[in-house]
Amino acid sequence: MSVTIHRCAACGHSCFPARQLCHRCGGAEWTPVTVDRGTVEELTTVLHQADAAVAGTVHLASVRTDSGVVILARLDRAVALGAEVGLTLSPTGAVHGT
């Protein structure tokens, strides 16, 4: 599935995750916009997870899309900062960057 961000129908400001009202103008109508890629701004490798049954490694990235919206994504592998990644949404709601 593709990742959907939300553009305010009144002022055009985009946000993610979805909100009820636009913080810029108070608008209540949103237009869904599909995003399929973004630029990795920061990346960390989380080694120990809270109460994890099995210790795992997660590459967590802050990814900026063309609209300016920052999305947190899980990457398959570490990439260089500034790299462009494709974004997809898993059925569980996780954004994956590849």
Add this chain to the structure above:
Amino acid sequence: MMAYDGVAIIGAAELPYARKLSGATTVDLLKAVFLRALAHAGIEHRAVDGIAVSSFTLKPDHAIDVAWQLGLSPRWCMEDTLGGASGINMLQHAARAIQAGDAETIVILSADHFQAGDFKDLVENYNRTTRDHLAPLSFGGPNGLFALVTQRHAKAHGLGRADYGAVCVAQRDWARRNPQAVYRSELTLEDYLAQPFIADPLCRYDCVPVVSGADAIVLTATDHAGSGRQVGIRALAARYNPDHQEGTGCRTSLADLAPALWRDADAGPEEMDIVSIYDDYPVMVLAQLADLGFVPDGDLSRFIQDRLRTGTLAVNTSGGQLSAGQAGAAGGLHGLVEAVIQLRHEAGERQVPDARLATVAGYGMVEYRYGMCANVVVLEGSDR
């Protein structure tokens, strides 16, 4: 801002924090800290006519159930959910209630008792955004998020691991003089730098030890305060959602609040004897101190060495949550309790001589990328 005249903090208490605590519930901790706070304030049970409660592990109970459990018949009751900003939020509301005459003596309580699975449940269901968008990423709570915040902060200020480590070391030096701190052994910068990453660039000493514990303070109308040392509110300010999660997370609302705060307090950062900063991660200690104006030249690296490592600026004198422990919502009161104890000159080996003015800042409630909430109070201790 209307002044906070006529209100005094007359008592403060903290139960010793514990990493593992068996045979007690959250309500048991609330009872114990309530009794300790009454004793510290020197007031009777029947004097309490207001109660505020904050806890992540209270369900299915709420504040009114705690009042019932404690045998209280309050005419003012509040439940708070602002996590690391809860202590100052409850203080703000309680002080105004006393000024307005809605209550005379209010006890502010917070406690959390984490059992197996509670912490995982908390971090995965913190709010709807977390449940729907963060938990599916399976990165296990806020460490990953604040690793990203720390990276942005380090890049913006030219800081390295040793700088953040020095914040942890400075707080540990205070904790060594706090018999109630969870971590009391010496921490050297070499020890810190030798630790493996938990989430690059964070290691275990950057991440608060989660504990069970409880904190409380007692407020009353100044007319009814007895003799002895008491603590008044010079100024208090709060703002939530300043940038709607669209900034870097390295600048809190305290930056916007600082000019009016110092004007209302009729004092400046340079006059503060005690500073308590909500320290979920060292990066947020530095961010809040800078936002409040404690680093006038903006040179954070030198500030850390000259003011924090030397202890000449007394920041988080309990050791902070990084060393004393993070007791869930009770962490929102931890810095306030420490400041009150210091201003009453009861802090024992870690007492800052003649402490008179204190700043306490609260921070917390991660929505998607970092905390939404920050608030701050300037306190003054005086003899009466």
